[in-house]
Amino acid sequence: MARTTGSDGEKTEAAVREAAVNLIARLGYEAMSMRQLAAEVGVQAAALYRYFPTKEDLLFTLMREHMEGLIEAWDAARPAATDPATRLAAYVENHIAFHIERRHSTHVSNMELRSLSHDRLTQILRMRTAYEKELRAILRDGAEAGVFNVEDTGLTAMALIQMMTGVIVWFRPGERLSISEVTATYLSMTMRLVGATHGATTTYGAVRAFGRAKDAVAL
Amino acid sequence: MARTTGSDGEKTEAAVREAAVNLIARLGYEAMSMRQLAAEVGVQAAALYRYFPTKEDLLFTLMREHMEGLIEAWDAARPAATDPATRLAAYVENHIAFHIERRHSTHVSNMELRSLSHDRLTQILRMRTAYEKELRAILRDGAEAGVFNVEDTGLTAMALIQMMTGVIVWFRPGERLSISEVTATYLSMTMRLVGATHGATTTYGAVRAFGRAKDAVAL
């Protein structure tokens, strides 16, 4: 046999990507074989090479698009407001929503970095750094304005990102907590962690209100 | 050739364990071949099977001993004091010190869980849960005593553990920050995150003092 009836390159490629994200997230990149992936898609292994020249190309594509998606999501969610507390709240909510929504590709992008070649690893890390830089800027602005109390901007940014991304390790949709409940709790933990002043309740109130509004959309 | 002069089973096994932790941490369990490991030890691949019946047995042994070490370390570091703030401070300091000290085996134990058989995975997860339970107990006690302000004990425990363990991702000994500086910063972030009351400065003062003392020892 050869070309099968109804076969379509675009659909096959999309199916390959989706199956690959799920399989790599579950088994790991090294443990997933191209034959396994092909079987999941319902195709022979050789057909995969029409869309991705090598296994590593496939991995890199998945990671690059994950990072591009993350950066685009933040660009879209970035608030017009300039006060650090509002910006921080938006960052936290966008981060958690994105990572829960794309749990599998996050898993892949975080766990399989060592399977990339040096150059491609550098590319992915550059994108990640750019994204994290945004959080550091928010923390720095907040510290300079005196509305945050952070000892070390870089260290706090890393701590927050690890904390937030960690959600994907234990969160399962439809269990005890909803996405909005998790987000709300993480938001208040974040605000306490950075020592956000909520003396003048206007600021903190705005943050909370913003949080609720976003939550409603996210669900 | 056969047995080599000066060969010693105990030494070889120790060398295998150490090389395995480093190689798996760097390449991943699936990507590390038994031949690679043997070469690192300076031995033929067949010799490894004298000490570990299968590759997975080797992985499991490394993980089990890592978890046992973590639990033993906490048993030794657990303070006699009963007030939640002191206990939390001890937990944080022990956790960070242990994870920085054993960065590689932590990496292995966190990243390679999916390569274990179901039964062995269950064993490791049971140990992990037991360890995390200690933190939840501290948070619960603190919340009930009114010295902590946590909305959700389980969720806060997960957030703290992810935050603290994340240190191994970016921390490199001998760079900008020392272990004690990192620990101190994480301790104060933790205390703020759980909303520890330091109105009566005695409590918070004690925590800080404890922190410094432990840091001195850790270095």
Place this chain on the structure above:
DNA sequence: GAATTAATTGAACGTTCGTTTTATTATCAC
């Protein structure tokens, strides 16, 4: 110093891996 045990080598086994090549069929443009 002979017998026993411990430690290791070297070669081989069958399997699976990522990938390539060639042939074949479906689809589409004209």
Place this chain on the structure above:
DNA sequence: GTGATAATAAAACGAACGTTCAATTAATTC
């Protein structure tokens, strides 16, 4: 309908994998 092209199958490639086995030598025991 015919020719070009897109999409796939089927088979094969050499290399690497985890693991086993028999042979061999060092260390230990008596």
